[in-house]
Amino acid sequence: MVRSSPALMELLTAARSLNLESWCIGAGVVRSLVWDHLHGFRERSHVEDVDVVYYDDSIDGPHETVLAAQLIDSLPSVRWEVTNQALVHEWFLEAHAQVVPPLRSLADGIATWPEYATCVGVTLRADDALEVIAPHGLEDLFGLKIRHNPSRASAAVFTERVATKRFTERWPMVSLDLN
Numbered sequence: 001m002v003r004s005s006p007a008l009m010e011l012l013t014a015a016r017s018l019n020l021e022s023w024c025i026g027a028g029v030v031r032s033l034v035w036d037h038l039h040g041f042r043e044r045s046h047v048e049d050v051d052v053v054y055y056d057d058s059i060d061g062p063h064e065t066v067l068a069a070q071l072i073d074s075l076p077s078v079r080w081e082v083t084n085q086a087l088v089h090e091w092f093l094e095a096h097a098q099v100v101p102p103l104r105s106l107a108d109g110i111a112t113w114p115e116y117a118t119c120v121g122v123t124l125r126a127d128d129a130l131e132v133i134a135p136h137g138l139e140d141l142f143g144l145k146i147r148h149n150p151s152r153a154s155a156a157v158f159t160e161r162v163a164t165k166r167f168t169e170r171w172p173m174v175s176l177d178l179n
Helices: 005-014 030-041 064-074 085-096 106-110 155-165
Strands: 023-026 048-056 079-083 121-123 129-132 145-147 175-177
Touching: 005 030, 005 064, 005 121, 023 030, 023 106, 023 129, 030 048, 048 106, 048 155, 064 079, 079 085, 085 106, 106 129, 129 175
Parallel strands: 048 079, 145 175
Antiparallel strands: 023 048, 023 121, 121 129
């Protein structure tokens, strides 16, 4: 599916040009690609932003702005979101006054995203090989299931995301599991 999407391959190529050691494009871009395909949609769903996540614990301070600017130079029509998973615990403290342990790796960060079906990332390696990072597996993504991942997102955040993302309206075959 990834290789058959020229748009996603272009995004992956742009992200790869950042020369990050541990990175991926994940979340909504991957979820939408799979669910659009499973629904037989000819046109891709609109994706609000492209999440490029990486892990670099050697950087002190926000390097994301510099990386996002490089991506914007490459593909200016895309709304890029760049996040260093090694610094997410600092964001939780600043934004929510919530103390959470630092993440240990890129996969560790992806494993905390709000829905299991969204905990998936794709990397384009230097040799053009694709790597899928799915710490919770791919069952929910390909099974068209939305379930709350309580690792970091509260039930309230999950409920709000379900309402604002309109998963079941956009993809009618998706089932919502509120347990």
